[in-house]
Structures are given as C-alpha cells and as structure tokens.
Amino acid sequence: MLKQKATLTRRQLLSGSASIGTAFVIGIGYVAGSSAAWAMEVTHLKPQTMATLIQMARDIYPHDHVADEFYAAAVKGYDTEEQADMIETGIAGLDAAAQGKGFANYAETGWERHRVDILRNMENSPFFQTIRSGLVTGLYNQKAVWPLFGYEGESYSQGGYIDRGFDDINWI
Amino acid sequence: MAAPFELSDDSVVVIIGTGAGGGVLANELAQKGVSVVALEAGGRYLPEDYINDEWESFGQLAWLDARTTSGDWRVANDFSSLPTWIVKAVGGTTTHWAGASLRFQDHEWKAKTNYGDVQGANLLDWPIDPREMDDYYTKAEDKLGVTRTGGREGLPGCNNYKVFEAGAKAIGYKNVSTGRMAINSAEGDGRPACQQTGFCFQGCKWGAKWSSAYTDIPRGEATGNLEVRSQAHVLRIEHDDSGKVTGVVYADADGNQQLQKARIVCVAGNSIESPRLLLNSASSMYPDGLANSSGQVGRNYMRHMTGSVYAVFDKPVKMWRGTTMAGIIQDESRHDPSRGFVGGYELETLALGLPFMAAFLDPGGWGREFTTALDSYENMAGMWIVGEDMPQETNRITLNHDVKDQYGLPAPNVHFDDHPNDIAMRNHAYKQGMAVYEAVGATRVFPTPPYPSTHNLGTNRMSENPRDGVVNGYGQTHDIANLFVSDGSQFTTGGAENPTLTIVALAIRQADHIAAEMNRGNL
Numbered sequence A: 001m002l003k004q005k006a007t008l009t010r011r012q013l014l015s016g017s018a019s020i021g022t023a024f025v026i027g028i029g030y031v032a033g034s035s036a037a038w039a040m041e042v043t044h045l046k047p048q049t050m051a052t053l054i055q056m057a058r059d060i061y062p063h064d065h066v067a068d069e070f071y072a073a074a075v076k077g078y079d080t081e082e083q084a085d086m087i088e089t090g091i092a093g094l095d096a097a098a099q100g101k102g103f104a105n106y107a108e109t110g111w112e113r114h115r116v117d118i119l120r121n122m123e124n125s126p127f128f129q130t131i132r133s134g135l136v137t138g139l140y141n142q143k144a145v146w147p148l149f150g151y152e153g154e155s156y157s158q159g160g161y162i163d164r165g166f167d168d169i170n171w172i
Numbered sequence B: 001m002a003a004p005f006e007l008s009d010d011s012v013v014v015i016i017g018t019g020a021g022g023g024v025l026a027n028e029l030a031q032k033g034v035s036v037v038a039l040e041a042g043g044r045y046l047p048e049d050y051i052n053d054e055w056e057s058f059g060q061l062a063w064l065d066a067r068t069t070s071g072d073w074r075v076a077n078d079f080s081s082l083p084t085w086i087v088k089a090v091g092g093t094t095t096h097w098a099g100a101s102l103r104f105q106d107h108e109w110k111a112k113t114n115y116g117d118v119q120g121a122n123l124l125d126w127p128i129d130p131r132e133m134d135d136y137y138t139k140a141e142d143k144l145g146v147t148r149t150g151g152r153e154g155l156p157g158c159n160n161y162k163v164f165e166a167g168a169k170a171i172g173y174k175n176v177s178t179g180r181m182a183i184n185s186a187e188g189d190g191r192p193a194c195q196q197t198g199f200c201f202q203g204c205k206w207g208a209k210w211s212s213a214y215t216d217i218p219r220g221e222a223t224g225n226l227e228v229r230s231q232a233h234v235l236r237i238e239h240d241d242s243g244k245v246t247g248v249v250y251a252d253a254d255g256n257q258q259l260q261k262a263r264i265v266c267v268a269g270n271s272i273e274s275p276r277l278l279l280n281s282a283s284s285m286y287p288d289g290l291a292n293s294s295g296q297v298g299r300n301y302m303r304h305m306t307g308s309v310y311a312v313f314d315k316p317v318k319m320w321r322g323t324t325m326a327g328i329i330q331d332e333s334r335h336d337p338s339r340g341f342v343g344g345y346e347l348e349t350l351a352l353g354l355p356f357m358a359a360f361l362d363p364g365g366w367g368r369e370f371t372t373a374l375d376s377y378e379n380m381a382g383m384w385i386v387g388e389d390m391p392q393e394t395n396r397i398t399l400n401h402d403v404k405d406q407y408g409l410p411a412p413n414v415h416f417d418d419h420p421n422d423i424a425m426r427n428h429a430y431k432q433g434m435a436v437y438e439a440v441g442a443t444r445v446f447p448t449p450p451y452p453s454t455h456n457l458g459t460n461r462m463s464e465n466p467r468d469g470v471v472n473g474y475g476q477t478h479d480i481a482n483l484f485v486s487d488g489s490q491f492t493t494g495g496a497e498n499p500t501l502t503i504v505a506l507a508i509r510q511a512d513h514i515a516a517e518m519n520r521g522n523l
C-alpha cells in the first residue's frame, strides 16, 4: 500500500535516507516522495530501482497534474520475486545509458528530454514495451486518477445523466 | 430442473451461439413451435450483472480465447492476440453493441454489378432481392424498437452529438441526426427509456438498449420450445455417411464432452468462430472442413473500413455523458466513385471512457504528444468511421496449428490486409471527420487507427453459385442441406452500415424458411 502523509514526517523520512533526483527519497525498504506526501514499501526491488521506475513511468506518460503517488501505484506490482530480475536489469540499462551521456544516473538528468532521448532509443525493447503497456491500465485504470482528467466513471447509481447534464454544453 | 431436451433427441434444431443471429433465430423458431437447443460458450449475464467499468466489463464479457493475427493491419501489431472485440455470453455481442441500426442501401446488395470489377476484390452480388428484405427489415426494426422507424421518436442529442451536429452543418452536410438506434427513446417493450448513462458498450444496466440476452432469449424460453445451455462450447459438428449433419460435440461447464443430436444445425458463433468450427469439423468425407467444397470457408473476411476521429476543443465537451453512439452523418454513405473509391461510409459519434481512450487513441503511443491529448480528455469529442470494405479471398480465418485453445483445438488466425479502396476511403473519411471538428473550433484533431474488429463479416458468404460461396440466399450451406449459417459470416459484402439490423432481419427470414422447409418435409 501507498502510505499517506501522516505516516511519515518529512524529518523522519530524511533521517537515514538518501535522495534520488529531486523527487524521491529512498531508505532501507522504502521509496517516498520528497514532500513526504506518500511512501511505499519495497521488498524485492532495490529502493533506488523502484524510484527510477517511477520516474520512468512519468516520463512515458507525463501528466504534470498527476502526482507521483499515482505513478508509484501504477508500477508497484513489479515489486515481486518473479519480476525483480527483469526490472533490475532494465533499470540498470537505463542508468548505463544515462551514464553514457555523462549523467550520474537516469533519474538525475535534470531535463525530461534527456530521459526521453534514452527511452526513445530503447522503445522497441521488451523491457520498455512491458512497462509502457502495463501503464496503460496501471495508470489510467486507477479510479483515483479519473477525476484528475474530469472523467466521472459509472453513472448508473446516480440515475445516469438524463437529469445531470448529458446535454449541458453551452458554447456550441 | 431437468433439461427439456435429451442429448439423444435428434428432432431438435441446434443453434450454436446466441448473439444477434443465433439469439433471434432461436426465439423465432421457438415461437413457431420448433424445438430448439441453443448452445452458448459464454455464461449468462443480465442487466443487474453488467459492470459499468470499461476494463472490468471487458474481463467479464469479452471473448478472450487464444487467437492470432497476421497481415498489414495495425491491429496485428497493436493487439496481436486480440483481433476482434466480441462477447462470449448469452446474448453474444448484442450485450456490447452500441445499437446503431441501419438498413442496407439497395445498391449495396449488388456490389459486383454496381461497383464493377475492382482489382484484388472478390466482389459478388448477394443472392437476395433488396425488395424481399423490406418486410424483414420492418420486422427487425419493430423487434429492436429502432428509433426513427415505425413512429418511434429519435433520441435526444448529448454533448458529443451537439458538437458533431454543429460541425456537420458548418461544412454543409445535410443528413445528420441522432440516428436510428435500437435504444428506447420512450418506454416500450417492457423496457425503460434511455437514461443517458453512457455505458452502452458495457451492457445497458437499464435494459433500454436491445440485446437478445434479455428480450428474444427469455421470450423463446417462455414458449417451452427453447432450451439455452450456457457455458456449452461447441468443439465440432458431426455427420453421417450420407453427409448430413447429425449433432454437435460440446464441452460443458465442467469441461466434460457431450454429444447433442440434431435434426438441423445452425452455426452462429460470429465470423471468426463459425468458419473455425466448420474447419475444425473436417472428416475423411469432408477433408477441407464442412461445407467447404468451394474453398471459401474462412475467406473474404471483412471488418468494415473503420477508424476514428477525436478532437480537442478549448472548452469542455464531456463526451462520456450520454449514449455512446449518439448520432450519425450519412452524406458520405452513397456510392460515388468520383471520391476515389467505390462504396461509402458513415460517420457516427463515439465516446470512450478515459481507460479505453488511453488504450485506443494511439495504441503504442507515449510521451507528451500522447499525454497532452489525454490532458484534454474533458474537452474531447469523438466519432467513429464505418464504411464498406472490399472482400478479399486472402483475408481469411485459418487454423493455427501451432497455437491451441483451452480444449486443445487449433486457434483461429485472423489475416487481414487493407485493400487500396479501403485506404482511399479511410483517408477521405479522416479528412472529412477532421473538417467537421475544425469547423467548430477544434484546436487539435486525431485521426485514430482502427480498433480490434467489432464488425466481423463474410467468412461463410452467401452466393448464388455454390462455387463462389458457402451458403445460399437463406444461409443454408450449399453442400449440406441441414447445416445453416445464421450470423454475420453470411454477408456477401458488408455495405456501409453497421451490420446487426441486417443480421437480425436475415435471422427472421431464415426462421421462416427453416420452419417452412420442415413443414414440407424437406428438412
């Protein structure tokens, strides 16, 4: 589960942790947002790997109004014994590509375009395709994400839109 | 309750599949007093079971058995194991369908005559006189409660429709309306009026949209002449030494094989499974599969020329509110070769929820070009293109012996290449669709590629001459008198129209024919 605010204070989070890029902090067994808005336990992946994977998810489907915790939720399922090797190898590849361009690692390139260049170069790889296609449902099928796009989901329980604006457009 | 019909009862008509074709045929025969056993691979779901959530509903209802793809269509790349979007449930794909219910235009029944020789196309005229269909279309419209026919009102226009209509008028289109829909605009047939909930593709929880699942099937069962067995997946059709079919072998809910005897067998498993079943039923007498002396079983697969156009505006549309397919432009449906292609197409509004939009707007797309489109989801309007595609012998369903389904049978491979006529028509339609939205201020437009096929047609086609097709004008196979095809695979050509009204009209007609032939002792 993603833990919400209250569970960790920013102070607790930062004590004994390292930051990766500006968005994430990692400690033993967890990744968290730098704002301490969310934290996620990781069991099978290295915390740094998970943080990088979350960054990769955002770089594939960047929505500036969607917070990191939704991207974290979208890739959390990879933190399993069966998938750990595949993810560690894939993320190591991203870091190696970043290092080849003179960056410390993938998550710390600064501009998004540097990371996108790296991803473009590997977009036909099975690793990229697995992550990308998994995100199509992993990210966009989260009910909590829908309101951020205005999407209202099911309406049957409220009697449909017959009396709730199915034809309320006023500018056409 | 004991089954009304014994497995050994060889007086029954066995229908395979309970969708638009099979579900209607089953009821029509039952109403005439004919004993029917309908075998349906899927389970039984009613409006209270439908889930108004795109992926969950898909998981509940879609046909997800092993399938493979080949050919130059983008679906083979983007959705290689999901060539089609078809339902596995009692009621078949009529649970998912949007309800657009259009008659063929007269010239479309005679495509070969009217379009001439189109290179690479295997065109043929239907062995049916369009005038013969008039009454059957009326019966089908009354059965489905189609709006704007039989004195029924049209549906009101939702937001997505209003944008579409304004754009259509702005570029001079005349024939735009909320269309003919098998959705109640007023209470009728024991079903309520549309509540504009916007989940027509997931099964209408109100029952406002017609589906055989909660109309024809229970009505047929109420006669006592129809037994529907759900989770009964037919594996092969058997025949005797004289070549007549005698029964079908199916796997029941527990995976046990059963043999149901039959007087007549009607295949209505949709255009992938129906030819596959005939091919999988090959025997020493019929080494190429049942009813395949022409070699046409599985060939001439059509899926309609499709595509979509989505557009983003500077203000909200909220297209997901209201009927999924809420309107139609028919100005381009005529045959007018001056546009650079034969046949025509319809433009119909379409709305997808956010989850499906993410999957289908630009399959495989990523990065900001893609995500900025979704950022404007609330301001999006959309339409679907549906036009006549060319039958091609090489577009076909074959058995893929390298991939097996859960019963160990070869999976179907769906091969499709676009015909140049399909491409020319699609490009024309993209241009027109984008113009519609640009005329009312779209800030960005998206010519979106075809989805997995929802209209699957032609793989057991009708022909006058047994050499050219699989069935005659009544859907009776040329080779085996007591074997019929009763679904969209009978289509000789596809027309520009959504196919279901025609499938239903043909099923009503076929029921008349089968009952009459039984009475005459011919079957």
Ligand SMILES: Cc1cc2nc3c(=O)[nH]c(=O)nc-3n(C[C@H](O)[C@H](O)[C@H](O)COP(=O)(O)OP(=O)(O)OC[C@H]3O[C@@H](n4cnc5c(N)ncnc54)[C@H](O)[C@@H]3O)c2cc1C
Binding pocket: B016, B017, B018, B019, B020, B021, B022, B039, B040, B041, B042, B063, B085, B086, B087, B088, B089, B090, B091, B092, B093, B094, B096, B097, B098, B099, B100, B101, B201, B232, B233, B234, B235, B268, B269, B270, B271, B273, B274, B277, B325, B453, B454, B455, B456, B486, B487, B488, B489, B497, B498, B499, B500, B501, B503
């Ligand atoms: C999202 C969507 C929207 C659509 N909108 C429209 C529309 O607006 N207008 C329109 O005209 N059409 C529409 N269609 C198409 C329409 O649903 C189909 O054309 C129609 O349902 C096809 O009828 P059918 O009888 O050929 O097959 P189906 O309705 O698919 O029925 C086939 C049935 O056979 C069963 N079956 C298959 N193989 C076996 C087997 N071996 N043993 C037992 N059972 C088997 C299947 O489980 C299924 O229930 C839409 C389709 C989709 C997916």
Ligand code: SF4
Binding pocket: A160, B183, B193, B194, B195, B196, B197, B198, B199, B200, B201, B203, B204, B205, B206, B207, B208, B209, B322, B323, B324
């Ligand atoms: S919009 Fe109308 S037809 Fe469609 S699901 Fe809702 S009530 Fe049914």
